[in-house]
Amino acid sequence: MRLHNFLTKRREVLAPIEPGHVRMYCCGPTVYDLAHIGNARPAVIYDVLSRVLRLMFPRVTYVRNVTDIDDKINNRAREAGVSIGDITERTLADYRADIAALGNLPPDVEPRATETIQPIIQIIERLIASGHAYAAEGHVLFAVPSFADYGKFSGRSPDELLAGARVDVAPYKRDAGDFVLWKPSTPDLPGWDSPWGRGRPGWHIECSAMSWRHLGENFDIHGGGTDLIFPHHENEIAQSMCAFPGSRFARMWVHNGMLVINGEKMSKSLGNFVTIRDVLAKVPAEAARLLLLKTHYRGLLDFNDAALAEARKELDRFYRALERTPPSGPGVVPDAVMEALCDDLNTPLVISVLHGLADAAMAGDATAAANMVAAGDLLGIIQADPATWFRGEGDAEIEAAIAARLAARKSRDFARSDAIRKELAERGILLEDGPGGTTWRRA
RNA sequence: GGUCCGGUGGCAGAGUGGUGAUGCAGCGGACUGCAAAUCCGCGUAUGUGGGUUCGAUUCCCGCCCGGACCUCCA
Numbered sequence: 192m193r194l195h196n197f198l199t200k201r202r203e204v205l206a207p208i209e210p211g212h213v214r215m216y217c218c219g220p221t222v223y224d225l226a227h228i229g230n231a232r233p234a235v236i237y238d239v240l241s242r243v244l245r246l247m248f249p250r251v252t253y254v255r256n257v258t259d260i261d262d263k264i265n266n267r268a269r270e271a272g273v274s275i276g277d278i279t280e281r282t283l284a285d286y287r288a289d290i291a292a293l294g295n296l297p298p299d300v301e302p303r304a305t306e307t308i309q310p311i312i313q314i315i316e317r318l319i320a321s322g323h324a325y326a327a328e329g330h331v332l333f334a335v336p337s338f339a340d341y342g343k344f345s346g347r348s349p350d351e352l353l354a355g356a357r358v359d360v361a362p363y364k365r366d367a368g369d370f371v372l373w374k375p376s377t378p379d380l381p382g383w384d385s386p387w388g389r390g391r392p393g394w395h396i397e398c399s400a401m402s403w404r405h406l407g408e409n410f411d412i413h414g415g416g417t418d419l420i421f422p423h424h425e426n427e428i429a430q431s432m433c434a435f436p437g438s439r440f441a442r443m444w445v446h447n448g449m450l451v452i453n454g455e456k457m458s459k460s461l462g463n464f465v466t467i468r469d470v471l472a473k474v475p476a477e478a479a480r481l482l483l484l485k486t487h488y489r490g491l492l493d494f495n496d497a498a499l500a501e502a503r504k505e506l507d508r509f510y511r512a513l514e515r516t517p518p519s520g521p522g523v524v525p526d527a528v529m530e531a532l533c534d535d536l537n538t539p540l541v542i543s544v545l546h547g548l549a550d551a552a553m554a555g556d557a558t559a560a561a562n563m564v565a566a567g568d569l570l571g572i573i574q575a576d577p578a579t580w581f582r583g584e585g586d587a588e589i590e591a592a593i594a595a596r597l598a599a600r601k602s603r604d605f606a607r608s609d610a611i612r613k614e615l616a617e618r619g620i621l622l623e624d625g626p627g628g629t630t631w632r633r634a
Numbered sequence: 635g636g637u638c639c640g641g642u643g644g645c646a647g648a649g650u651g652g653u654g655a656u657g658c659a660g661c662g663g664a665c666u667g668c669a670a671a672u673c674c675g676c677g678u679a680u681g682u683g684g685g686u687u688c689g690a691u692u693c694c695c696g697c698c699c700g701g702a703c704c705u706c707c708a
Contacts, residue, residue, distance in 0.1 A: 221706090230708055233708045234708085236708095261706090263707095345638095346638070347636080417703080417708085419708070421704070423707090446708095447708070448708095449702070456702090485647070485657085490639095491640080493646085497658090498645090500658090501646070502657095505658080508657085537648075539646095539656080540656085542656075544656090545656095600667080603667075605668070608667090609669085623669090624669080624671085625672085
């Protein structure tokens with residue numbers, strides 16, 4: 192498996208630190224609102240990556256965190272007049288349901304920030320003891336100048352950062368670039384006792400603590416969106432490497448590209464915010480999943496209705512091939528598919544191979560059909576029964592109408608047969624006459 | 635303003651220093667009562683100007699255009 196490593200800017204072969212055991216950490220959701228379709232992209236990408244890795248290595252530990260302590264959550268709870276626990280529990284349940292609906296398998300570990308407070312405090316204590324952090328007015332801040340390599344990861348110098356900064360610098364910061372590790376909580380907000388008083392963790396320290404707790408000081412892959420490169424990942428690296436001298440933290444950094452809607456960034460002000468639920472209400476989940484995989488993971492992806500419709504048509508083609516030629520049995524993943532996936536997770540290329548297999552299956556090759564299903568399993572698609580894909584649950588009334596139409600056709604009453612077909616078409620039922628009889632599907 | 639990424643046919647989207655995948659759409663044909671589906675065939679692309687090279691879409695430089703980040707963000 193070769194992956195583009197943002198740390199080195201090169202495509203590198205994945206060689207697990209612990210032979211045979213790949214350890215991967217991905218930044219997960221902050222649970223304050225329904226997940227949008229942009230949140231779905233990394234979930235799907237890292238799900239596919241974990242599936243491929245599980246096929247190649249004896250053991251894979253995939254950790255995806257949940258940020259359940261955050262100002263956004265607190266604000267949302269206050270606005271809605273409900274407790275913070277209500278918000279996080281409900282949102283997390285919704286997130287899991289939506290992500291599962293998109294065909295993602297659960298990660299091996301899904302740690303929550305609120306369950307990782309002790310490790311967070313331990314790391315902060317280590318940072319203070321080694322002079323990389325300091326307490327001030329109930330806050331604990333990371334001292335950016337204490338880490339010579341700060342900025343190296345994201346490719347920017349601390350001076351540049353200040354030049355472009357548009358925020359006021361809090362008076363208790365020694366350096367404008369210093370960021371919060373711990374901050375005080377008021378009595379009405381969630382808080383934990385700490386050597387610096389009752390408070391809560393900053394956002395960046397959570398990921399350092401959760402990856403440490405579940406994967407150790409060194410692990411193989413760290414994933415997340417490109418928007419997290421700075422400051423989030425830069426800060427994670429600074430915290431972890433300073434807290435654990437000699438460690439290298441994550442060896443490979445994988446970043447997924449952003450997703451836009453009709454060419455525009457999703458934002459509340461533009462009113463183009465699309466949740467996973469919005470999408471699932473319109474099209475089968477698999478169509479959304481295929482669309483997310485049709486573009487290479489590092490590229491910008493335009494998510495729109497036309498693209499969604501096209502993805503659905505492609506799936507129709509795969510399922511049509513399966514309906515025509517049922518798989519001969521359990522298939523094998525073709526070499527071309529593994530090669531494409533191992534080459535920096537080239538899912539668009541895999542999909543083109545899938546189309547080739549569909550052609551063969553369409554022509555009657557049951558082995559190709561089986562292999563197509565096996566390859567589709569790696570992407571998390573083409574696992575449904577074709578009959579279910581096209582028609583959902585059976586419908587006796589539709590079958591009766593089709594029988595009536597067949598009778599009309601037999602007596603060459605084409606006016607009536609066309610009328611029946613038209614009626615069904617208006618209800619979204621499309622008929623297909625073939626040598627083996629008439630089949631139907633929902634539009 | 636700074637840093638970085640990208641510009642491939644009508645659209646989406648891979649790959650590659652030596653005749654440019656795949657899908658959608660379009661066109662022609664076969665099949666069909668007519669369709670649909672399927673099959674066969676066709677057309678159209680590497681932003682721009684230089685450089686390196688026997689040869690560049692691919693490597694290097696300038697320009698133009700688009701995007702991301704610099705602030706919470708997948």
